[in-house]
Amino acid sequence: MREVRLSTPIPKEKVLDLQLMDIVYLSGKVYVVVSPQAHMLLLDAARKGLKLPFDLTNAVVYHCPALLKESAGGYRLILVGSTTSSRFNPLAPEFIERFRISGIIGKGGMDKATLEACKKYGCVYFSAIGGASPIYTKKVEGLTNVYWSDRLSIYEAILEIVVKDFGPLFVGMDAHGNSIYEQIQREVRQNIPKIYQMLGIH
Amino acid sequence: MVSYEEVVDFAAKLYDMANRRVPPDVKGALKRAYNKESNAYAKIILKSMLEVAHIAEEENILVCQDTGVPEFFVKVGTDFPLKIDLKKALSEAVAKVTRESSYRGIAAHPIKRVRSSTNTGERVPVISLDVEYGADFLEITALPQGTGSGAWSAMKVFGPYDIVKTIKKFVVDAVVEAGTNPCPPIIVGVGIGGTPDLVMKLATLAIVRDLDKRHPDPDVANMEQELLEAINKTGIGPMGLGGETTCLGVNIETAFTSASWNPVAVKIQCWPGRRATGRIYADGRVEMR
Numbered sequence: 001m002r003e004v005r006l007s008t009p010i011p012k013e014k015v016l017d018l019q020l021m022d023i024v025y026l027s028g029k030v031y032v033v034v035s036p037q038a039h040m041l042l043l044d045a046a047r048k049g050l051k052l053p054f055d056l057t058n059a060v061v062y063h064c065p066a067l068l069k070e071s072a073g074g075y076r077l078i079l080v081g082s083t084t085s086s087r088f089n090p091l092a093p094e095f096i097e098r099f100r101i102s103g104i105i106g107k108g109g110m111d112k113a114t115l116e117a118c119k120k121y122g123c124v125y126f127s128a129i130g131g132a133s134p135i136y137t138k139k140v141e142g143l144t145n146v147y148w149s150d151r152l153s154i155y156e157a158i159l160e161i162v163v164k165d166f167g168p169l170f171v172g173m174d175a176h177g178n179s180i181y182e183q184i185q186r187e188v189r190q191n192i193p194k195i196y197q198m199l200g201i202h
Numbered sequence: 203m204v205s206y207e208e209v210v211d212f213a214a215k216l217y218d219m220a221n222r223r224v225p226p227d228v229k230g231a232l233k234r235a236y237n238k239e240s241n242a243y244a245k246i247i248l249k250s251m252l253e254v255a256h257i258a259e260e261e262n263i264l265v266c267q268d269t270g271v272p273e274f275f276v277k278v279g280t281d282f283p284l285k286i287d288l289k290k291a292l293s294e295a296v297a298k299v300t301r302e303s304s305y306r307g308i309a310a311h312p313i314k315r316v317r318s319s320t321n322t323g324e325r326v327p328v329i330s331l332d333v334e335y336g337a338d339f340l341e342i343t344a345l346p347q348g349t350g351s352g353a354w355s356a357m358k359v360f361g362p363y364d365i366v367k368t369i370k371k372f373v374v375d376a377v378v379e380a381g382t383n384p385c386p387p388i389i390v391g392v393g394i395g396g397t398p399d400l401v402m403k404l405a406t407l408a409i410v411r412d413l414d415k416r417h418p419d420p421d422v423a424n425m426e427q428e429l430l431e432a433i434n435k436t437g438i439g440p441m442g443l444g445g446e447t448t449c450l451g452v453n454i455e456t457a458f459t460s461a462s463w464n465p466v467a468v469k470i471q472c473w474p475g476r477r478a479t480g481r482i483y484a485d486g487r488v489e490m491r
Contacts, residue, residue: 001242001243021243021443023246064267065267065268065306066267067264067267067304067305067306068304069304078304079263079264079267080267081266081267081268083267083268083349084349084350084383086383107382107385107441108382108383108442109382109442127441127443129247129250129251129254129440129441130266130350130385130441130472130473131251131254131265131266131350131385131472131473131474132250132251132254132265132266133254133263133264133265133266133267134253134254134257134258134261134263134264134265135250135253135254135257137263138257153317155306155307155317168246168247168250170243170441170443172443180443180444181382181442183444184382184437184438184439184442184443184444185381187437187444188378188381188436188437188438191435191436191437192374192378192436194435195374195432195435195436196371196374198428198431198432198435199367199370199371199374199428199429199432200366200367200370201367201370201371201374
C-alpha cells in the first residue's frame with residue numbers, strides 16, 4: 001500500500017508512475033466538469049480549434065455536482081462530492097485525447113474505451129468515496145472561477161476549485177491499462193457459483 | 203390544533219435532517235463491519251465513512267451532494283386533527299429546504315429533463331399515505347432518493363414455483379448487477395408478495411426499517427441473515443473496490459399475494475442509509491429520530 005501526494009497539473013511522468021490502488025492526495029487546481037453539456041461544449045471548442053479560457057493540459061477533472069450559493073459577488077461553494085462517472089463514458093476517450101488531461105476524479109470507474117485512452121495518452125482515474133461530502137469538502141480551499149455560466153446553467157457550468165491534500169483517492173484505473181473495477185468484476189463472477197451453492201440455488 | 207406552518211417546519215426539519223446524518227443503526231453496522239473487515243483498503247474506506255458520520259453529526263454537514271428526489275411516508279393517526287393541505291405543506295417544506303440549504307435541483311421533468319430548482323414538481327415530493335387507528339400524531343419519514351439510494355431497483359413477477367430459490371437468486375443478481383454504482387456497502391430492501399405496485403413499496407419500506415430489527419417471521423428473518431452473508435461473499439466491497447463488506451443489512455417485508463404468481467422487488471440503498479422519522483402530536487409536541 002502506497003500513499004502519494006501530488007500537485008496539479010500532474011506531469012505525465014508522475015501519471016505513469018502511479019499504480020493501481022495507490023492512495024492519492026491532491027493539491028492545486030481541479031476542474032469540475034460534471035454535465036454532458038459541459039463535456040460537449042468543451043469538445044466542440046476543441047474540434048473547432050478554439051482557445052479555452054483555461055488550460056486542461058495535465059489537469060485533473062472532477063465529476064462533482066457541487067452545491068453553490070449565489071451571493072452578491074458571485075458564487076460560494078457549499079459542498080463537493082463525487083458522482084457516478086460511467087455516464088461520461090461515451091465522451092471520455094475523445095476528451096482525454098483532445099485535452100491530454102492527467103486525471104479524472106469520480107466514483108464507480110469508467111469503461112474499456114476510457115481505460116485505453118488513459119493508457120494511450122497518460123491519464124488515471126481516481127476513485128473517490130461516494131456519500132462522503134464532509135471529508136472532501138474540508139479539503140477544498142475555495143472556488144476560484146466559474147466558467148461558461150452564460151452558456152450553461154449553474155448546475156452544468158465548469159468550476160475551477162483549489163484543493164489541499166484532497167483525498168483519500170484510490171487509483172482505480174492506471175495509465176498502463178489496469179482497472180481495479182475489471183479485476184473486482186472478475187472476482188465477483190468467480191464467486192457467484194459458490195454463493196448460489198451457499199443459498200441452495202443450484 | 204397543529205397549524206399549516208408547524209407541519210411545514212416539522213417536515214422541513216426532518217427532510218434536512220435525513221440529508222445531514224447517518225442514522226444510528228447504520229453507523230452501528232458500519233462500526234461492526236470496520237472491526238470485522240480484513241481487506242486493508244476496505245478498512246480505510248469504512249474508516250472514512252465512519253468519519254463522515256462523525257463530521258456530519260458534529261458539524262451538521264450534508265452527507266452527500268445528491269440530496270435526491272424527496273419522498274415522504276406519512277402515517278396519520280385517526281385522532282390527529284388533520285385540517286390542512288398536507289400535500290402543499292410537504293411541497294413547501296421541500297422548496298424551503300432546497301432554497302435555504304442551497305440543495306441542487308435534482309428533481310427533473312421525466313421527458314424534457316428540465317430541472318426543478320425547488321425539487322418539487324408533478325407528484326414530487328413523492329407521498330405515501332397510511333392511517334393509524336387511535337393515534338394522536340402525524341408521523342412522517344423522509345427518504346431522500348438519490349442515484350445510489352434510489353436508482354438501483356429491480357422488480358419481477360415470478361410464477362408459483364421454487365419460491366425461496368427464486369427470491370434469493372433475484373436478490374443476489376440485482377446486487378451484483380448494481381455492483382459499485384449504489385456506493386456499497388449497501389442496505390438491501392426486499393419486497394415479497396403483494397401486487398406489483400405494492401411489492402416495490404414493500405422493498406422501499408424495508409430500507410426504511412431499522413437495521414437491527416429482524417422480520418417477525420423466523421423463516422423470513424433467517425432468509426435476511428442468509429442473504430446478508432451471501433452478499434458479503436461477492437467480494438464487491440466498499441465502493442466496489444473489493445473486500446468483505448458489501449452489505450450492511452438485508453431487510454425483507456412481505457404481504458399476501460396471488461396463489462398463481464409471486465412478485466419480488468429489490469431496492470438498494472447507499473451506505474449512508476439516509477432517512478429520518480418524526481412525529482408531531484395533536485398538542486404540538488414534536489419527536490424526531
